[in-house]
Amino acid sequence: MSVVNYARTLQKVILNIGPRCYHRWVTTASVALRIRDSKQNFRCRLWCGLLTPVHYQYSTEGNTSKAKQVPADLVDKLERLALVDFPNQEGLVCLKKAIRFADQLHVVDTEGVDPMDSVLENRALYLREDVVAEGDCADRLLQLSKDTVEEYFVAPPGNIPLPGREEC
């Protein structure tokens, strides 16, 4: 399982847990996303190990009262939504650990604190003037695609349905 996909799933799981929690963990996941080159070389367990000690000062897994089981349907749905592959039991174990790790967010008291999306929130949003400055590079863009037909990109028809759990 690729590191990028794991980090994305973690990000998604964290964001789904609750809007009133601080999203500091997201920064870690975003850092992981930017290391695209090395995505093939790490094994999932290594990342689990790397992330947990960084936030060691918080309570360990034993403290959380809700140790949820991850039903197979939910795993299937996560796979389809994020196009992530949990090929084996190792992947599922990783996922469970990630969820329990993220559950620690409930320990933090966020009463009366407004949620933050990013650290750049108090910057002014730059407004661009409505003048044409880009475009007209069809040839360069089409070169990037393996398949093109008369200046169109080629894609498979509709969405390819993912094979079900039984077919894997």
Add this chain to the structure above:
Amino acid sequence: LTVHAQIQSITKLFSGSQVRFQAPPNSLVSFFDASLPGTLPVLNRRCVEAAVMTGLALDCVINRKSLFDRKHYFYADLPAGYQITQQRRPIAVDGTLTYSHLGGTRRNTLITKSVRIKQIQLEQDSGKSLHDDRRGQTLIDLNRAGVGLMELVMEPDMSCGEEAAAAVRELQLILQALGTCQGHMDEGQLRVDANVSVHRPGDPWGVRTEVKNINSGRNLARAIDYEIQRQVGVLKNGGTVQNETRSFDRKSGHTLPMRDKEGLQDYRFMPEPNLPPLIVYDRPSTAPPCVHPSQVVVLEEVRAGLPELPRARRTRLVESYDILPEHSFTLVNEDGLTDYFEAVVKETKAGPRKVIGWVNQVLLGLLHHHSLSVSQSPVTPQMLAQLLNLQENGQISSSVAKQVFQELWRAPGKTAQQIIQEQDLGIVSNTTEIHRICQKVVDSHPDQVQAIRGGNKKVLNKLMGLVQKETKGRADPVLVRSILEEKTS
């Protein structure tokens, strides 16, 4: 109704590539639109102004601080895998769209209704995909990807296809008056999806279905009415309505389930990390002092720059020309008809009420019959004004005027005067001549005269018709009627 209106701007919402309707495929695409790594969104000021203007025109509450989010789903024409939209805090909420339509038994009573606008948000458009089923592939053109859209969500306050079509027409007129969207549904600048559900009075809301692929106001009404009937039929047969997405087939007028949608989508909404909140200021004084004026959108300035909205235009027409609200509704509803009407009124001495009859019934009837727009009318406002002047001067009768109008339509090279001279349609004012003709008609129809004397006044119309036939419609109808009444009394 969920309406997606393409913002009329020169460049796209988050990139500097041009917005144009037809262009070589993938020629209006920047690196950001193609979602190449390392590109970032840069918001277009014109799109913000357009959304704020639309919000103000629809009496919305403008959120001073609005946020951008990512809506994730996988499809080939969405290269990034997500669409930047505003789900948590859109730019405008809680508005009202007031619309009217002609109803009543003879469809000439103006019924005014309103529908609440839930929110207006800024979002990106996706690219276009052309399905090549023969070779089992889809061709993707990203020219449209990234164009700014305003998504307007309306509450379910409408109850039939006609109301929905009238609401969309009013929205089109408002957007066109503001200049924020050209509103051509057939060009995809205004896309409407209808959410339809049925329930018995007093019961909770039924399950709703979404109907897509509607490309005109008329088809919107047809699709909604069909869907209502279909759902009522399903429920009457004891079935349940599925929460699904259906596509409208305009040839058959039916809605069919769409193959590609699997159940409820989970869009995994997430805050857009590359865009800080969008702040709109009330007055120039509330804007931060060190920021350049081109970087702030001020509500007061936008409000001051709003043009005349259709609602105000209709009221103005009713007040300045003393016409009925129904008349002004028809005038504003048809593109260019108001200008035509005002041009005719300016040049003729006939009163506006008379002109209205000619414009709304005679001219519009012919235009609809030949499927022409006002700008394509062979009879110009000046020609109609001349014709009405001739009638006012007493040179032709009203029935002749209608004949001449038809002639002008058919052969627009000639003027009204020429046609009247050529066909000798001038009014017959020689009273002795009219007396003679009336006498002849009265003498040759003794039964009708008997009936009139007996009390049946309607037969007089038949005699009048005969007299007019004799005079080829050139006699003044009022005079003919008085002479006939005299003779048959």
